Amino acid sequence: MSKRESDEVTGVETTGHEWDGIRELDNPLPRWWLWVWYLSIAAAAVYWVLMPAWPGISGYTKGVLGQSDRVAVAGELAALKTVRGAQGAQLATASLEEIERDPQLLAYAQAVGQSVFGDNCATCHGTGGTGAKGYANLRDDVWLWGGKLEDIHHTIQVGIRSNHEAARQSQMPAFGRDQMLTASQISDLTEYVVALSRRPADRAAVARAAPIYQAQCIACHGPTGQGDQALGAPNLTDQEWLYGSSREDIHGQIWNGRGGVMPSWQSRFDPATLKALAVYIHSDAAGQ
């Protein structure tokens, strides 16, 4: 240790260390500071007794207060269930329209619906519900099987081409793959469908395809191509295309006649959840 020396002005001893010409006076710490330190140690000891503190080999000290975050969380979850019970029961008894008319119940149904949608429907329809090629967009105003609240509720319940006995069923024939039409006929039909949606098309091909459309397509898609929601037949005159709008996409759909599958959710969810889901999709969708 270096030699102790005193500061000239105050007469107090310095610590003897020097940093760039600065030396520190060796004044004693105030006694109260010591007491605060003792108190902190005492507080820690009290904490060990009251709260879980020390790990052991087969467990840990529980503390006399019996504090446990796991128990607290379980209690809070149980309390949440009781709180939700009342509104959940309301959801089960109210009709779909009643839910949409009551702003509080609507907000609750939307919240339930959104979380159920995120866990179950977003896989195909996307987290925003806008779908993708081959998966329906639930945010727009185009509905193959009807966009009314009751229609949506039913679709969710039974699914589309699912194994449910009342499932929504329809079949677009695979005109090319099953050799019902020739390649050139399908090319002409493609031009006809393009023309239906009011886009420029090869007039000669459209004229050639008119009788084929009358013979093959009119039963489902209607004479003017408006489709039929009862059959799940898409409207060919609008600007929404489940399998794409390019000539290649349309050609491919006529050739292969694809039809998607949606599972039935009736066995998976209780009636209140199904209602909430239907209300969530309907209230956030455009139109109808």
Add this chain to the structure above:
Amino acid sequence: MTVVIDRTHSTPPDPKGSGPVSAAARARSSNKPPSGGLYKARAAIYPKLVHGRWRAIKWALMILMLGIYYVTPWIRWDRPGSLPDQAVLVDFTGRRFYFFDIQLWPQEVHFITGLLVMAALALFLVSALFGRLWCGYACPQTVWTDLFIYVERMFEGDRNARMRLDAAPWSFNKLWRKVGKHITWLAIGFSTGGAWIFYFHDAPTLLSDFWIGHGPMTGYLFAGLLTFTTYVFAGAMREQVCIYMCPWPRIQGAMLDSHSLQVTYRYDRGEPRGAHKKGSDWTGRGDCVDCKQCVTACPMGIDIRDGAQLECINCGLCIDACDEIMIKVGRPKALIAYDTDAAVEARAAGKPAVYKLVRSRTMFYAVALSIVSALMIWGLTHRSSLDLHVLHDRNPVFVRLHDGAVRNGYTLKIANRSFHDVEAIVAFEGAKGSILKTPGAKATGETITVSVPANGVEAVRVFVSLPSDSLTATNLPGAFIVRTPAETARVKTTFLSGAANPR
């Protein structure tokens, strides 16, 4: 050059080199640390009661400030509806701050920030001009300590009596005086904590609830906490709070300069000091008779004759003590006075003292304070009671409809800071043919109506559809307009349509 940093004490200035101050420093009694030992016990301080101008101002300010503190929560202020009728209320559960006619919401916390900035600038300005007036007269620690010393004096007598009592062996007389003092201190501490919680709840309701055990847990907690801190800080710790716990003494060095008015021992007049016999000559000596009355009066336990120091809170009690003696010995008053270092030095050098209140530093603080105050007044007088926030949906950002029209979703938060319910009419402007709809509603139109409760916020989802011929760009500038009978709020937003082409 070796500089010495002292952890616990400021170094007194040495205006004349090896003049009287360093001599005084050697003679310092209360400040001198005992040699040896790691810890220093607090040296008891027995401030003597003084009479005079500054003591009178301190009494007046103590009564005024304690009065404001205890009375404020009981001022009633009529507000319509179910709003609280308390003039000053920090409503944590309702997330509102009520101050007479001003009502602040959480998002207006910048007003609190502004108030703190004003307080800081005012403190800087006052410190630069007049030294630590805040510390000496207005700081809660000073006010309550002063009150506690008053109580102590009531029970145990003035300085000499208290010293005798402490030195005396335990007796019934000593016991009841000590017990009485501590009970009164605790009562004051409890009423301090008790008054504090009234700022956060309706005072009359809380007062009755508190005594029958129905008060909120936080109420009991904070009443207890403030009882404890008041008792310990003002009763036991006193000047140690200022010296060891408060950061301001460290900062004040940067606030003061040689033109700041501080409690100053005028050594040019006082030195050389020494005992004086009545009737003897004053020539060849200073006015200081070394009676140490300034030391005995000091609640911080320092000797002001050592010069400006960290512990000095500028309370002026030593001025009163010294003036009493000066009158007795027949010398002019103000040997200790509010004065500036520059003035004392000028007089010591035989030049006239000049007082400079207007300096670049004080001007800066004054201008900054004026700007912040003006901004605060402008902000408070120009804030509207209607507030609109618009959030564009992120997923999906837009939806294309069967006829080529595009729909965007928004969440609008309409805040109604007025004291009555309003019907707000929401419209979208910026593109032709916009149609608005809200979830669940069957009806669509150019506007939608939203009821917003008084003193509340209504969140509403709004879908805006634009026909395909309005979609001239992938993102169109637009705005939401919310109209109430009294006010209009407009918030710009964007309408997104992508390429608006079929996929």
